[in-house]
Amino acid sequence: MTADGTHGKIRLIEENCTSCMICARECPVWCIQIDSHTEVDPTAPAQQTGRGMRPRTRNVLDRFVIDWSLCMYCGICVEECPFDALEWNGAHVAPRPSLDALSFGIDELA
Amino acid sequence: MLSTRSSRGETSLNKDSMTTKSIIEPTEWVDRARAAREAGYTFFDWLDCVDELPVEQFRVVLGLQDATAVPLQLECRIPRQEPVLDSLREVFAGAAWAERELADLFGIRFRGGDPRRVLLPDSYAGYPLRKDEILGARAVTGWPGAKEPGDEAAAAGRRRMVPPGVPDPEVWGDRAADAAPASPAEVAASAAGGRVRRARADRARGERARGDRAREDRAREDRAREDRG
Ligand code: SF4
Ligand code: SF4
Numbered sequence: 001m002t003a004d005g006t007h008g009k010i011r012l013i014e015e016n017c018t019s020c021m022i023c024a025r026e027c028p029v030w031c032i033q034i035d036s037h038t039e040v041d042p043t044a045p046a047q048q049t050g051r052g053m054r055p056r057t058r059n060v061l062d063r064f065v066i067d068w069s070l071c072m073y074c075g076i077c078v079e080e081c082p083f084d085a086l087e088w089n090g091a092h093v094a095p096r097p098s099l100d101a102l103s104f105g106i107d108e109l110a
Numbered sequence: 111m112l113s114t115r116s117s118r119g120e121t122s123l124n125k126d127s128m129t130t131k132s133i134i135e136p137t138e139w140v141d142r143a144r145a146a147r148e149a150g151y152t153f154f155d156w157l158d159c160v161d162e163l164p165v166e167q168f169r170v171v172l173g174l175q176d177a178t179a180v181p182l183q184l185e186c187r188i189p190r191q192e193p194v195l196d197s198l199r200e201v202f203a204g205a206a207w208a209e210r211e212l213a214d215l216f217g218i219r220f221r222g223g224d225p226r227r228v229l230l231p232d233s234y235a236g237y238p239l240r241k242d243e244i245l246g247a248r249a250v251t252g253w254p255g256a257k258e259p260g261d262e263a264a265a266a267g268r269r270r271m272v273p274p275g276v277p278d279p280e281v282w283g284d285r286a287a288d289a290a291p292a293s294p295a296e297v298a299a300s301a302a303g304g305r306v307r308r309a310r311a312d313r314a315r316g317e318r319a320r321g322d323r324a325r326e327d328r329a330r331e332d333r334a335r336e337d338r339g
Pocket of ligand 1: 026027028029030031032066070071072073074075076077078
């Protein structure tokens with residue numbers, strides 16, 4: 001539930017997102033698409049692994065799309081995100097001239 | 111107040127919700143509902159069904175209330191292969207609506223009920239709330255959740271994610287032509303989603319590869335024989 005009580009648009013708080021894929025897997029209508037890659041984290045010390053010392057890596061989010069033409073505003077993704085990277089963001093998105101234009105990326109979801 | 115002791119004596123009183131539950135025989139379904147109504151449970155609240163796979167049965171549950179909204183639940187189990195139950199419409203006329211829904215969604219047949227469909231078009235084949243119902247469109251759509259974080263599928267180990275509703279191709283779809291059709295329980299279990307062993311996919315690939323190797327071996331032997339001959 002939001003302060004204004006809507007199940008409308010959803011905001012992605014990009015810096016909180018770890019690309020963990022949980023929301024994409026839990027979404028009942030498969031409308032969240034995520035691309036990410038792994039990068040060595042130069043600031044973190046190396047760690048002991050089963051295969052010896054390895055540099056630490058972290059996931060970097062490349063693409064995060066919610067397709068509003070499929071989303072049913074159930075809020076499962078908002079509930080399930082373990083990193084509070086998704087939150088309600090006011091009214092539904094306005095109509096668009098095409099279905100493609102209803103797919104919002106990282107910038108439009110901010 | 112109505113005695114809720116069933117013929118099998120399986121009566122339970124859930125203290126928190128104060129719901130009285132009775133498990134009864136399908137043969138006493140209508141009689142027990144009528145007795146409940148006469149005992150004061152005059153409000154038909156709901157009728158629903160549970161597909162109990164891997165147990166080959168459906169559980170049909172009737173929810174009734176009396177004037178003070180004390181709930182009563184009557185449950186019976188019917189076999190999945192022969193899901194037939196007597197209609198409650200002569201006891202509670204409104205039950206016919208709920209029975210039509212259960213007929214559409216679970217394929218329960220209500221003897222003496224209203225046979226018309228209520229939710230699904232006549233052209234729809236199958237029963238969407240049965241656990242072995244295949245979500246066909248999902249089988250041919252790429253699942254966004256199949257990717258691993260960081261997208262390093264190769265590093266993801268031996269277990270991969272599969273979406274719910276899409277069965278293992280070896281169970282449904284690519285099943286070997288000479289294999290007996292998968293049982294409903296097998297289909298339902300393979301379509302539960304979550305993390306599964308890669309072995310499934312690997313096995314199929316492995317069998318193909320073994321077939322190729324066997325063909326290559328035979329070809330090599332043939333060539334060797336020709337060379338000798
Ligand atoms: S609100 Fe529901 S349908 Fe929409 S993206 Fe989130 S999980 Fe998917
Ligand atoms: S569940 Fe949250 S952290 Fe994980 S990918 Fe989705 S938005 Fe990012």
